[in-house]
Amino acid sequence: METRPIMTNAIEVKNLTKYYPATGSGQAFLAVDKINFTVEKGEIFGFLGPNGAGKSTTQRMLTSLLTPSEGQIRILGHDLAHDAYPAKGQIGLVPEESNVYTELTAWDNLMFTGRLYRMSKDDRNARAEELLKIFGLWEKKDVKAENFSKGMRRRLSIAMAIIHKPALLFLDEPTPGLDAQSARAIQKIIRQLSKEGTTVFITTHQIEEANQLCDRVAIINQGKIAVIDTPEKLKQTFQQVQSVEIAFTGTPEGIKEKLTALPEVSSVIKIGDKWRLYNDAPPILLPHLVKFAEEENLSILSLNTLAPSLEDVFLQITGQEVGTIKVPPKPNKKRRKGGKR
Amino acid sequence: MKNFSRISDEFAQAWTVTLKDIKVYYLRPGMIMFGFLMPFFMFFSFSVRREMAAGEGMSRLLALTIFFTAAAAGPFIIPTERRMGTYDRLLAAPMSLITLLLGKIAVGAFFAIAVAAVASFVGIVFLNGTVAQPALMVLGIIMGAFTFSAMGLIFGSIPTSNPGDVQMPSTLIRWVLLFISGVFIPLADMSPVARAVSYISPLTYAQDLMNHAVLGMGELNLWLDIIVLFVSGILFLLPSIKLHKRGRVLGY
Numbered sequence: 001m002e003t004r005p006i007m008t009n010a011i012e013v014k015n016l017t018k019y020y021p022a023t024g025s026g027q028a029f030l031a032v033d034k035i036n037f038t039v040e041k042g043e044i045f046g047f048l049g050p051n052g053a054g055k056s057t058t059q060r061m062l063t064s065l066l067t068p069s070e071g072q073i074r075i076l077g078h079d080l081a082h083d084a085y086p087a088k089g090q091i092g093l094v095p096e097e098s099n100v101y102t103e104l105t106a107w108d109n110l111m112f113t114g115r116l117y118r119m120s121k122d123d124r125n126a127r128a129e130e131l132l133k134i135f136g137l138w139e140k141k142d143v144k145a146e147n148f149s150k151g152m153r154r155r156l157s158i159a160m161a162i163i164h165k166p167a168l169l170f171l172d173e174p175t176p177g178l179d180a181q182s183a184r185a186i187q188k189i190i191r192q193l194s195k196e197g198t199t200v201f202i203t204t205h206q207i208e209e210a211n212q213l214c215d216r217v218a219i220i221n222q223g224k225i226a227v228i229d230t231p232e233k234l235k236q237t238f239q240q241v242q243s244v245e246i247a248f249t250g251t252p253e254g255i256k257e258k259l260t261a262l263p264e265v266s267s268v269i270k271i272g273d274k275w276r277l278y279n280d281a282p283p284i285l286l287p288h289l290v291k292f293a294e295e296e297n298l299s300i301l302s303l304n305t306l307a308p309s310l311e312d313v314f315l316q317i318t319g320q321e322v323g324t325i326k327v328p329p330k331p332n333k334k335r336r337k338g339g340k341r
Numbered sequence: 342m343k344n345f346s347r348i349s350d351e352f353a354q355a356w357t358v359t360l361k362d363i364k365v366y367y368l369r370p371g372m373i374m375f376g377f378l379m380p381f382f383m384f385f386s387f388s389v390r391r392e393m394a395a396g397e398g399m400s401r402l403l404a405l406t407i408f409f410t411a412a413a414a415g416p417f418i419i420p421t422e423r424r425m426g427t428y429d430r431l432l433a434a435p436m437s438l439i440t441l442l443l444g445k446i447a448v449g450a451f452f453a454i455a456v457a458a459v460a461s462f463v464g465i466v467f468l469n470g471t472v473a474q475p476a477l478m479v480l481g482i483i484m485g486a487f488t489f490s491a492m493g494l495i496f497g498s499i500p501t502s503n504p505g506d507v508q509m510p511s512t513l514i515r516w517v518l519l520f521i522s523g524v525f526i527p528l529a530d531m532s533p534v535a536r537a538v539s540y541i542s543p544l545t546y547a548q549d550l551m552n553h554a555v556l557g558m559g560e561l562n563l564w565l566d567i568i569v570l571f572v573s574g575i576l577f578l579l580p581s582i583k584l585h586k587r588g589r590v591l592g593y
């Protein structure tokens with residue numbers, strides 16, 4: 001066997017916890033609850049969760065903008081609590097807001113960031129030109145960012161985050177609220193960066209984005225990581241769990257509890273006028289459903305069985321609506337730690 | 342060698358922050374209003390109907406503009422940056438907090454120095470003032486500008502993303518300091534109690550330093566003025582550092 005050099009991980013997080021302290025107007029709040037994960041170098045790692053799950057809080061701790069209440073963070077081998085300086089120079093940050101200086105031109109925004117990261121003048125100029133061309137902003141380089149659309153600002157914000165060629169790039173929900181074209185362009189750039197060796201940590205509440213972009217995904221809900229795996233493995237994990245979507249003519253009292261009580265049903269979510277029933281065996285469930293409709297004097301408007309999607313995995317774990325959620329049993333096979341690269 | 346290059350890096354970064362802020366914020370209405378117009382307005386409204394020698398007027402105008410203008414920048418710029426989300430860029434960059442604070446202090450200080458230059462011009466041309474010790478005046482302007490900019494930064498460091506939250510208290514405190522500091526009423530004319538109170542305000546020493554420079558005489562020892570200004574400028578950094586750490590715990 002060949003000997004391989006000891007690899008340091010891009011991110012190592014142990015027991016990371018954040019309590020926002022009580023202030024005059026609010027109570028103390030546990031936003032991130034003892035999470036653990038590791039991101040290998042070169043991965044695109046997705047942090048997927050609904051609004052308020054603790055994604056930004058986690059990312060802000062990883063980028064040293066927020067002090068953790070407990071736990072350890074190592075970024076590229078450096079302990080963030082004691083040795084943040086070398087780590088900070090190697091990370092790039094695209095925050096939730098497109099924080100460009102609107103009073104400055106695209107060019108000046110990039111020059112400012114380049115100087116902040118101590119790039120030489122030649123490097124700055126060359127890299128800024130390269131990035132503005134890649135991001136389709138070259139013609140607008142002397143236009144103040146206040147005249148930019150949201151998509152253009154976001155692109156500029158990403159260009160600013162990578163001007164110094166960071167080894168590790170953090171993006172906090174980079175695509176929501178953008179037109180489809182801008183969103184696609186950004187996803188393409190993220191893939192390209194990853195090919196060039198950049199490790200990417202991306203938070204999102206968009207399942208499709210995580211599915212298409214990420215090597216591995218952590219699903220976070222109410223401050224806890226529910227599961228971490230590749231999108232494919234996540235889907236497989238839930239493979240035996242399928243769902244049936246059904247719509248009735250009415251909504252009698254306690255329908256949700258009654259549906260949940262049907263055989264083989266692990267959880268129930270209401271989606272629009274439809275009920276989605278997660279279950280291991282639709283063939284067993286379907287007759288019971290028909291019987292249930294008869295007993296309740298309901299007609300069935302529509303009935304579909306659905307193959308598992310990452311969305312199912314996500315809803316199963318995070319659907320706040322589902323008070324009675326039972327997370328399906330984990331399969332016995334050992335889960336692989338890293339994504340295939 | 343490595344340490345030296347780190348230090349020169351940090352200075353360059355502070356300077357980068359300063360230049361950027363000059364470009365972005367100097368022409369903002371908030372800065373013009375609170376930093377530039379306000380001190381002149383205050384000066385003229387208080388000097389009207391008062392017999393005052395030209396030199397005395399100029400010395401007061403200088404102390405007042407440096408004080409008010411320098412301290413106006415911090416409470417305006419930092420909360421604005423927090424609200425825009427751009428402050429995270431600075432906090433995430435590979436530089437120490439002190440470097441960032443120094444960069445921000447320089448922003449207010451340079452603004453005050455520029456305004457003081459206008460004030461000197463007004464004083465010399467329109468009030469026919471003469472300056473006893475021009476070099477000391479320049480030194481006093483620079484020292485006062487940095488010290489009071491550092492003071493303003495304390496307010497800017499309060500964890501909030503709304504400039505309005507800190508504008509009020511910072512303006513109020515500046516007004517209070519103005520009235521207890523021998524700017525409008527000279528130290529020599531004060532009652533013993535008022536005079537004792539005035540000694541807690543760094544502005545007292547800045548005004549006295551200006552009197553030394555412009556009039557060629559002050560109530561206090563010149564070196565005392567210089568040392569107090571210098572030391573309080575450094576001490577003003579401490580609450581700012583503490584408040585920034587607090588902000589990082591609270592999540593601002």
Ligand SMILES: Nc1ncnc2c1ncn2[C@@H]1O[C@H](COP(=O)(O)OP(=O)(O)O)[C@@H](O)[C@H]1O
Pocket residue numbers: 020029031049050051052053054055056057058591592593
């Ligand atoms: N500065 C703060 N002070 C108190 N609570 C906060 C603060 N920032 C976020 N929170 C709360 O912490 C939870 C997680 O927030 P956040 O990490 O922004 O979620 P996400 O990015 O996943 O949408 C939310 O309930 C939010 O209201």
Ligand SMILES: [Mg+2]
Pocket residue numbers: 055056057096172173
């Ligand atoms: Mg968020």
